[in-house]
Amino acid sequence: KNQVEQSPQSLIILEGKNCTLQCNYTVSPFSNLRWYKQDTGRGPVSLTIMTFSENTKSNGRYTATLDADTKQSSLHITASQLSDSASYICVVSTLSGGYNKLIFGAGTRLAVHP
Amino acid sequence: SQTIHQWPATLVQPVGSPLSLECTVEGTSNPNLYWYRQAAGRGLQLLFYSVGIGQISSEVPQNLSASRPQDRQFILSSKKLLLSDSGFYLCAWSSFGGRTEAFFGQGTRLTVV
Numbered sequence: 001k002n003q004v005e006q007s008p009q010s011l012i013i014l015e016g017k018n019c020t021l022q023c024n025y026t027v028s029p030f031s032n033l034r035w036y037k038q039d040t041g042r043g044p045v046s047l048t049i050m051t052f053s054e055n056t057k058s059n060g061r062y063t064a065t066l067d068a069d070t071k072q073s074s075l076h077i078t079a080s081q082l083s084d085s086a087s088y089i090c091v092v093s094t095l096s097g098g099y100n101k102l103i104f105g106a107g108t109r110l111a112v113h114p
Numbered sequence: 115s116q117t118i119h120q121w122p123a124t125l126v127q128p129v130g131s132p133l134s135l136e137c138t139v140e141g142t143s144n145p146n147l148y149w150y151r152q153a154a155g156r157g158l159q160l161l162f163y164s165v166g167i168g169q170i171s172s173e174v175p176q177n178l179s180a181s182r183p184q185d186r187q188f189i190l191s192s193k194k195l196l197l198s199d200s201g202f203y204l205c206a207w208s209s210f211g212g213r214t215e216a217f218f219g220q221g222t223r224l225t226v227v
Contacts, residue, residue: 004157035213042122043204043218044158089157099146099165100208102216106157 002027004092006047009114012111021108023073023090031100033092035064035075038087038107047075047088080112116141120205120219127226133178133192135222137205140186145207146217147188149180152202162189200226 004025013019025033032051036044048057048064050073057064061084063076077084088107120137127133139145146165149160160173162180170180177196181189188205205219 033140036218041202041221041223043206043220045218048217049215099163101163102148102158102160104150104158106155 001091002094002103004090004103006088006090006105006108008108009106010023010109010111012113013080015080015082015112015114019077019080019110021075021077021088021110022092023075023105025071025073025090025092025103025105027071027092027094027103029094030068031095032070033064033066034091034093035062035073036089036091038042038089040086044089077110080110082112082114085110085112115209116217118205118207118217120220121224122222123220124223125225127195127224129197129226130194132199133190133195133199133224135190135203135224137190137219138186139188139207142186142207142209143152144185145209147182148206148208149188149190150204150206152204152221154201158204162190195226197226200224 007022027085034049035047037047038044047062048059050057050066052068059080068071087109089107092103094101117140148163149161152158154173164182178192203222206216208216
């Protein structure tokens with residue numbers, strides 16, 4: 001069964017600190033892995049997208065890693081800001097019948113406190 | 115540039131009433147279109163996807179239906195809402211063939227009372 005599991009479920013950190021979010025997946029065939037940021041009551045916004053051959057991708061203070069052998073990914077946030085408070089969703093894509101089927105994790109809810 | 119519009123942003127409907135949520139995409143043609151639902155504290159669940167006009171595939175059996183009357187218009191409907199239909203509904207699009215990322219609308223918060 002295609003599944004994406006994220007940990008922790010929620011996380012509280014102080015402003016300026018770093019944090020790492022985890023994503024484990026069992027999706028086949030694997031197409032790509034994406035990290036999205038979702039503010040409360042809004043649609044998800046893409047942070048990074050990685051294919052099978054990519055190990056690391058950065059977007060400003062966000063750095064995503066992918067280990068396709070162990071089927072694990074992480075999202076590292078450096079020097080957190082209050083605006084980083086949001087849900088972070090790991091999404092693994094698989095191709096099915098010519099369309100891009102997205103398997104979503106439940107998300108990690110991050111709260112950054114001053 | 116491509117944009118996606120979804121409305122309304124919030125909706126409160128009584129049990130048994132009909133539902134119609136609309137989603138339109140601009141700046142692209144022949145997109146793949148998706149409807150997702152997010153229950154409180156849960157991940158996004160794919161409800162319907164469409165690869166072309168009039169072509170709808172359902173991922174899970176439910177009280178909802180979808181239609182694509184035009185290339186860039188995707189509608190989520192229900193004849194009679196249930197309490198369990200409450201949730202956050204998101205429309206998304208991706209390029210034909212689906213090999214690029216998906217872009218999401220701002221979502222509709224539906225509360226069935």
